[in-house]
Amino acid sequence: MIKILLILPCAGFFAWLGVTAICFPGGLLGSYGIKVATVDGFNEIRAVYGGLPLMWSALLFASLARPxxxxxxxxxxxxxxxxxxxxxLVSAGIDQSLGRMPTIFLGIETAVAAALIASALVKSA
Structure with a gap:
């Protein structure tokens, strides 16, 4: 049960990120100060920030059904x-700065990685 409780919010986060990127590609990176105004730019956001997290989410949800x-x-x-x-972290070191949104996502990505590693270490189903 603990594995499921660790994996489920991670799958949900990636589902949210993927759907947001697919539906609002121009807005997703706007909070970073990045303006995307071309079809190619929207395509890239939908692929990398949309499709990839949606696949991670799908895999995580599938793993709940297949122990x-x-x-x-x-x-x-x-x-x-x-x-x-x-x-x-490399970017922060090179640029000598880490803005608000990168800091937030750094925390989320660290927490997701920790939860998923913890789920792998737990012996119970």
């Missing part, structure tokens, strides 16, 4: 989150 998938799926998505965290 044998929980650990490999959780660790794979956690690894991707750790990659995003590392990229943000």
């Amino acid at each position: 044998e998938l929980r650990t490999p799926v959780a660790l794979s998505v956690a690894a991707a989150c750790i990659g995003m965290v590392a990229g943000r």
